[in-house]
Amino acid sequence: MSPVEIGALSVVAIVAMVYLGIYIPIALGLVSFVSIWIISGKSILAFNFLKIAVSDGVTEYAFATIPLFTLMGLLVSRAGLGSDIYEVLNRVFRKITGGIGMATVGANAVFAAVTGSSIASASVFTRLAVPEMRKLNYNKRFAVGVVAGSSVLGMIIPPSAMLIIYAFVSEQSVGHMFLAGIVPGLILTAAYIAWIFIAGRVKPSYLGKDLDMVKETPMSLYEVLDKTVPITLLIGIVLGGIYTGKLTPVEAGAAGALAAFLIAVVRRKIDLRGLWDTALETGHITAAILFLIAMASLYSRMLGYAGLPNELNALLQAYDLGFVEVMIIYVVLMLFLGTILDTASIILIVVPLFLTLVESMGMSLVWFGIVTVIGAEIGLLTPPLGISCFVIKSSLNDPTISLKDVFFGAFPFAVIMLLVLILLINFPILSIGILG
16 A cells, blocks of 8 residues: 555544544554554654654643643632632623523633633533523523533633644644634624524523523622632733733743632632642643643654645645635534544544645635634534533433433534634634734
């Protein structure tokens, strides 16, 4: 077989192994190592590729953002800032039909801006919002759907682990990826809120029957400030520092982690035991992500060695496909893979194949990263994998809500994501305009 054929078979093998449940980095590393060995006929070359990939995966300065933002996110969760912003927004939207759903979307967006995790958002707001909505007679599918839909904001609004992983794969600036995610994240947030508002006017039964309004009394100014200032401060430190150029992403992560720790201490939400547990969890998550990145580096090098990206580029050019056709193929591929693979797997497997083609078309790789992450994130809401939906189901203490209800509830939000994705593809300025 030719190197290109071996490279193509390796991609199929990796997808199959991941789908069968094999740990993603193991699948990437094992198949890539064996493929290089077969192509070259030399085991020493495969070991050299592995050595370089591992070295790159642990020595890059930019990767220090991973433990720092992970630590910040865990400390934010311990400090209870997610429930705080949810309470405040509940008061803001309490007199609007569907207001609690809007509050859930808004709180998830803010929570995403300091944690960067869809799974954390899904877990936190399932416990906060779903019981509250059910108590107020909201439709069970809407209740879980709005949590599932808004949880994906954690992977789009920076800081985001997926944006960091894409930045590595495409050799783009982490800071640029973070900035490019702000406007698309806000657009998606606004689209979700608009959908809930319109649905509440046009088809109230979608939200539920005989809805009760949130009955909490208005907060005092002191309560509002106590619950909003800390998280606003964190967002200002992290995103404000990066946007103004005062802080690099690594420095912003360090400053944000320190600020989150101080907030948790002042609120008496953490002790020495809690700090130790948080540090251990940060270490576990960081090690897993860096292992993933190292094996992804080996995979990318294997693809380049096999010549597969250039072959794919030549094949598509031979059919004289334009920008629209290429993007349709790419989005359909992302949507299909999203039904069987998680977001990180999709980014690591597919992006290296298309980078050369996108560059040859003169398109921004930063914009392409936003398109990629949103396209892959749709998979979090679609069966059979739908990780966010599974997290929500496992976090629920309500036997009347099935996994089928979660998927059906999430479907309208997946459609909205697809519409926003089409908008961003047609108007790249919405992603990269903030970069100046």
